[in-house]
Amino acid sequence: MAAKRDYYEVLGLDRSASAEEIKRAFRKLAFQHHPDRNKADGAEERFKELNEAYEVLSDPEKRANYDRFRHVGEGFGRGFEDFDIFRGFGDIFDSFFGGATTAARRGPQQGADLRYSLSISFEEAVFGCEREIEVERIENCSQCHGVGSEPGSQPSRCPQCNGTGQLRRVQRSIFGRFVNVTPCDRCGGDGRIITHPCHHCRGSGKERRQRRISVRIPAGVDDGSQIRLSGEGNAGSWGAGAGNLYIALSVEEHPFFQRRGDDIIYDLPINFAQAALGAEVEVPTVDSPVTLKIPPGTQMGKLFRLKEKGVPHLRGGGRGDQVVIAHVITPTSLDERQRRLFQELAESLGEASMPEGEKGFLHRIRDAFGS
DSSP: OOOOOOHHHHTTOOTTOOHHHHHHHHHHHHHHHOTTTOOSTTHHHHHHHHHHHHHHHTSHHHHHHHHHHSSTTSSSOTTGGGOOTTTTTHHHHHHHHSOTTOOOOOOOBOOOOEEEEEEEOHHHHHHOEEEEEEEEEEEEOTTTTTSOBOTTOOOEEOTTTTTSSEEEEEEEETTEEEEEEEEOTTTTTSSEEOSSBOTTTTTSSEEEEEEEEEEEEOTTOOTTOEEEETTOSSOOBTTOOOOOEEEEEEEOOOSSEEEETTEEEEEEEEOHHHHHHOEEEEEOOSSOOEEEEEOTTOOTTOEEEETTOSOBOSSSSOBOOEEEEEEEOOOSOOOHHHHHHHHHHHHHHOSOOOOTTOOOHHHHHHHHTTO
């Protein structure tokens, strides 16, 4: 067995240290090395060593014997080898720091949060909607209202811990009195015993229920948005409130609309004649179709902006825009007459060139979205 260190050395003191100096040194070192505060390797062993040193040096009679025999294990009689000196060292620390190691009776605990995944359409995300969902959650028993006892009866005080929820075991040795505090194993730390369990929940105080809940989805939500319904989660314990229900939204893709922030993108197909000569075409929006004027000479990728035809701003008034992108479609099959007309047109037009000052397609897209 390894030799014990000198107790004065453990506390960093010389042999002439006063009782007040011993107390101050222990308090400082115990605060640094207590296992609840210091998770470093060896902290617990160091704390035990400090407790052993303080137990001896803080008692005038034990200190005198220690100074006489130079080691606490010599000349103290029987019983030393049968006692674990460190079991219950919490009382020493408690006297200084207010009970950091004392077990506490179980208190109110908020219920667990729940999560529900909900898929909505593109239009429902744009304009908002109200949906009804079905959720399974833990609620207080409908018969005993969470008490756990049969209606008309009440839980009784635990006779083993006298309602405190904890047990204090006192042990004595040559070093003094030690107290070990643990949760009561009979009541599980609750401090009460259910003598007549509720027949409906079998004493648990809880039951699982299916609930239909109405969810209001605001206009402007997007894919990945989350809605919190306070108090719609699992029931809490000992009078604490219920948890929350979080609705995670996923938005279905639209057949021809896309979304960029609060703007809606629509790809508009037009033919060569419409692009060259201009035209009026009907464009769908999330509200209703609108007529869009295509000017003569429209190029591939030309952007048209329909104000206030996009997604409502989730926070604040107003709406985004609908951005219409012109796509000039090249025909893939021509009859003889069409081919002849295109050949005549090609001969009259000559070589193609980029219109002066015209930006490329990608530049126009970046300009439309500010990047």
